[in-house]
Amino acid sequence: MIYNKETAELRSKLTQKIRDFFNKNDFIEVETPIMTPIPGMEPHLTPFETKFTPPDGKIQTLYLNTSPELQMKKLLGAGFKNIYNLTKVFRNGEVGGGRHNPEFTMLEWYRTKANYLDLMKDCENLVIHLSGKKIIKYDHREINLEKPWDKKSIHELFMQYCRIDLLKNKDLKTFSKTAKTRGTNISGCKDWDDIFFKIFLNEIEPFLGMKKPIFVYDYPVSQAALAKRKDKESFWAERFELYIGGNEIANAYSELLDSGEQKERLLEEQKLRKKLGKTAFDIDEEFLTSLESIPTSAAGIALGIDRLFMVLLNKNHIEDVLLFPLTNLLKI
Amino acid sequence: MGTTTSIKQGIAVIHKDQAWIIVSTQFVNPGKGSAFTRAKLKNLKTGQTNEVTYKSGEAVETVDVQNRKCQYLYNDSTNYFFMENDTFEQFSLEVEALGNAPKLLKEGTECYAMYIDNNPVSIQLPPKMDFLVTSADPGVKGDSATGATKDCIIETGLTVKVPLFVKEGDIIKIGTEDLAYVSKAN
Numbered sequence: 001m002i003y004n005k006e007t008a009e010l011r012s013k014l015t016q017k018i019r020d021f022f023n024k025n026d027f028i029e030v031e032t033p034i035m036t037p038i039p040g041m042e043p044h045l046t047p048f049e050t051k052f053t054p055p056d057g058k059i060q061t062l063y064l065n066t067s068p069e070l071q072m073k074k075l076l077g078a079g080f081k082n083i084y085n086l087t088k089v090f091r092n093g094e095v096g097g098g099r100h101n102p103e104f105t106m107l108e109w110y111r112t113k114a115n116y117l118d119l120m121k122d123c124e125n126l127v128i129h130l131s132g133k134k135i136i137k138y139d140h141r142e143i144n145l146e147k148p149w150d151k152k153s154i155h156e157l158f159m160q161y162c163r164i165d166l167l168k169n170k171d172l173k174t175f176s177k178t179a180k181t182r183g184t185n186i187s188g189c190k191d192w193d194d195i196f197f198k199i200f201l202n203e204i205e206p207f208l209g210m211k212k213p214i215f216v217y218d219y220p221v222s223q224a225a226l227a228k229r230k231d232k233e234s235f236w237a238e239r240f241e242l243y244i245g246g247n248e249i250a251n252a253y254s255e256l257l258d259s260g261e262q263k264e265r266l267l268e269e270q271k272l273r274k275k276l277g278k279t280a281f282d283i284d285e286e287f288l289t290s291l292e293s294i295p296t297s298a299a300g301i302a303l304g305i306d307r308l309f310m311v312l313l314n315k316n317h318i319e320d321v322l323l324f325p326l327t328n329l330l331k332i
Numbered sequence: 333m334g335t336t337t338s339i340k341q342g343i344a345v346i347h348k349d350q351a352w353i354i355v356s357t358q359f360v361n362p363g364k365g366s367a368f369t370r371a372k373l374k375n376l377k378t379g380q381t382n383e384v385t386y387k388s389g390e391a392v393e394t395v396d397v398q399n400r401k402c403q404y405l406y407n408d409s410t411n412y413f414f415m416e417n418d419t420f421e422q423f424s425l426e427v428e429a430l431g432n433a434p435k436l437l438k439e440g441t442e443c444y445a446m447y448i449d450n451n452p453v454s455i456q457l458p459p460k461m462d463f464l465v466t467s468a469d470p471g472v473k474g475d476s477a478t479g480a481t482k483d484c485i486i487e488t489g490l491t492v493k494v495p496l497f498v499k500e501g502d503i504i505k506i507g508t509e510d511l512a513y514v515s516k517a518n
Contacts, residue, residue: 002480002481002493002495002513003480004480004481005480006480042364044361044364044365044366044367091361093367094359094361095359096357096358096359097356097357097358097359097360097370098358099358099360100359100361185390185391185392186387186390187387187389187390187391188337188386188387188388188389188390188391189387189390190366190389193364193365193366194365194366194387196365197365197366197368197387198368198385198387201360201368201370201385202384202385206383219364223364223365224364276366
């Protein structure tokens with residue numbers, strides 16, 4: 001087995017620089033648990049399960065966090081202002097292809113009195129601070145990191161790459177028809193989001209962020225369960241994803257703070273989990289209550305550290321930046 | 333011809349009216365969406381590669397492919413010559429149809445040839461193969477500036493990054509897809 005000391009040293013330095021960046025910007029670092037009785041409700045994520053055996057023998061199921069999001073927002077509700085967290089998160093089943101390892105390092109940060117536009121600025125400043133260069137080389141390309149980075153809404157991208165107006169395709173029936181007419185094979189697609197991703201992953205994502213990082217923003221509400229709607233009846237929610245060199249690096253949003261609407265959306269996701277044959281988790285009531293105590297606005301982001309390091313260190317596989325990737329440990 | 337809903341390495345599919353072999357597959361999970369499989373396809377005629385993302389459960393048209401054991405004989409500037417083991421029949425393939433294989437083929441290498449309608453179109457190497465190290469720099473312990481790897485040359489002339497303990501005369505396993513060192517062979 002090769003343990004690449006050079007990469008490990010560079011990783012160590014980058015991690016130190018991340019902490020420097022946030023400390024300098026008046027954030028405090030918080031630690032959240034790896035194990036939790038109530039994990040996130042994302043319909044398509046599968047948390048690892050484990051059993052806790054207390055002295056009285058009443059065994060309880062705990063889950064390894066797929067993201068520290070719920071805990072981070074509880075802290076905002078308790079009066080914390082700007083916080084960040086570097087933690088391991090776990091997603092069962094996600095392995096292979098050089099972009100996934102079932103456990104990976106997540107950087108999450110949250111700002112109060114802020115929206116998703118403020119987080120875009122943070123991303124620009126953080127990545128420039130980490131690279132120390134204006135132009136980086138990644139996968140035989142040069143990527144220009146100079147501010148401002150590109151910004152395109154999902155609506156614009158579907159128009160530009162596919163000539164599809166999503167606002168005229170808001171229901172499954174119309175969208176299916178549009179997709180079939182243009183020759184997209186949607187035989188495996190079960191809902192609106194499946195068709196969305198079938199087109200997005202084939203025709204848009206591979207080209208994102210090749211010359212400059214790009215923020216892809218304003219996603220359909222169905223793909224942003226914890227994000228704030230753009231306005232009351234809007235089809236879009238204030239969510240963005242950061243892409244660099246075709247890699248999805250971060251996911252962020254202006255936080256939905258209306259606990260009533262949040263509960264409805266979690267119930268929807270709970271229903272969808274049941275439909276998909278997955279464990280339907282309880283709704284975390286403490287999380288809902290804490291949303292009400294967040295005084296103004298808030299925004300939060302999750303950034304995949306291993307993928308960012310792949311880009312900064314010009315590595316093509318996530319295994320190249322990990323000392324102990326699961327693919328090696330399990331020989332898969 | 334047929335259809336399949338399980339996209340996996342090694343099957344041949346129709347894409348844009350042409351036959352392609354699936355070279356590798358990658359799990360894709362958009363986080364807010366269900367799982368997809370991103371497949372790397374190699375065109376069986378031109379050797380050109382392409383990436384296509386399939387939804388799990390998607391019906392895809394397939395091509396019937398027969399695999400027959402063969403061995404590599406020799407090459408000239410544009411063609412690689414093989415012999416089918418059962419019939420001793422010889423055939424050649426153009427270098428474009430072979431991907432990485434030319435970097436790993438040595439006389440007598442056993443592999444599978446893929447046939448469509450009795451025409452050989454491509455060959456498939458085993459996922460890992462053993463090679464003799466013909467030259468390797470001596471590794472210096474504790475040399476952190478260069479990391480824990482060094483270059484070595486294997487019997488086919490290919491340069492491979494290996495751990496410091498690998499030396500000339502060793503037999504090592506190499507992944508035929510990414511051309512990377514796997515382990516020392518026993």
